[in-house]
Amino acid sequence: MARSERLSFAFLESHPVDAARVLERLAPQNVSALLSDAPLRLAAPVLRLMLPPFVARCLEPLDDEAVSGLLRGMGPQAGVAVLHYLPEARRHALLAQLPTGMGMAFRLLLGYPEDTVGAWMDPRVVVLAGDTPAESALRRLREAQGEIDTMVFVVGTGQRLLGQVELPELLRATPDTVLSQLMRKVRFTLPARASIHGIADHAGWDDFQMLPVIERDDRFVGALDRGVMARAVVRDHRVQPQAGLGDMFANLAGGYWLGVSSLIALAVEMLPVAAPLPDGESHEQPS
The missing domain is CATH 1.25.60.10 (MgtE N-terminal domain-like)
Incomplete structure (x- = not known):
């Protein structure tokens, strides 16, 4: 070379x-x-x-x-x-x-x-039903191909978001514990068609690195990482060398x-x- x-x-x-x-x-x-x-x-x-x-x-x-x-x-x-x-x-x-x-x-x-949230979300998140055992959820996280591999999103009928389980909870759980027993309720969601600039100051970023994204019918479609959001918001501003x-x-x-x-x-x-x-x-x- x-x-x-x-x-x-x-x-x-x-x-x-x-x-x-x-x-x-x-x-x-x-x-x-x-x-x-x-x-x-x-x-x-x-x-x-x-x-x-x-x-x-x-x-x-x-x-x-x-x-x-x-x-x-x-x-x-x-x-x-x-x-x-x-x-x-x-x-x-x-x-x-x-x-x-x-x-x-x-x-x-x-x-x-x-310029919408949907264009910048990661749709390749791990999405599982509430009756999935922790052992199976961990295996799915290891196989994840998206950027978000530390969180499982739990959905019900019609892809409605029920809750989420973070990796530490899965690691502490017994293998046969189901996700519905481990999940915590979702406090914040982002509309997929909302302006990416409009959610930059969303209260959810104070506590969470990533937020779930939903469509108009409350259907879960992906998650947005805070770092990706920040890059999207400032992508038109030039960073000086x-x-x-x-x-x-x-x-x-x-x-x-x-x-x-x-x-x-x-x-x-x-x-x-x-x-x-x-x-x-x-x-x-x-x-």
Whole structure:
């Protein structure tokens, strides 16, 4: 791996917020080139922090297999925000490439306007009936594919939300204790079609990291994490790079970009990142 690539990947890994701001100042085709080479585990977290319209432009030149991989890494909430800015035909092609469960989650979120709670919730939560034993609930949590894997939501007829059980209660319970005996009543819920900005100051955030989301018929459809809510609310506000980077980029803006690797390499040298790895080593995780 070339030194410039090592520096680029180190920057993505060590400073994802700054990397997102840097990449948004580059030409989309240069970002596309970086995305083609960067490991998914480094690229996806940075893409989540970038403006969805710009990410969509960067993904356009990539083939469907590469884009679907990045969308999987970004997750349904951030991925759907990007899909809104891709042509409908491309959107359908990409959805067809996703695993069945994740594809269903993407399609559900696409049905909500981008600025609503429903567009940012996680629909892949663990939902079980009240007569489910604690042992089975723990097994389902271990198999969970969503971001919320520390909470079981208990539902009744018509997917009506009855209560919720947190992981510590499940771990303390005897294996055959059913969820209806462990669950606590839900104090707060969020309407799926409410404005994401309108629920930013909801009283429930004072006590809970995540809140259940319901449709108009009180049907449970997912849960919204407080961190995801905060990112959605501020996604249109630009986070400034670390001290020293802003002036450098402002000076460079009047010229031309020499390529994404050279720019990021320059930025890395101005940040307190770890020393470059010796030649022959990489930041790839061992298989």
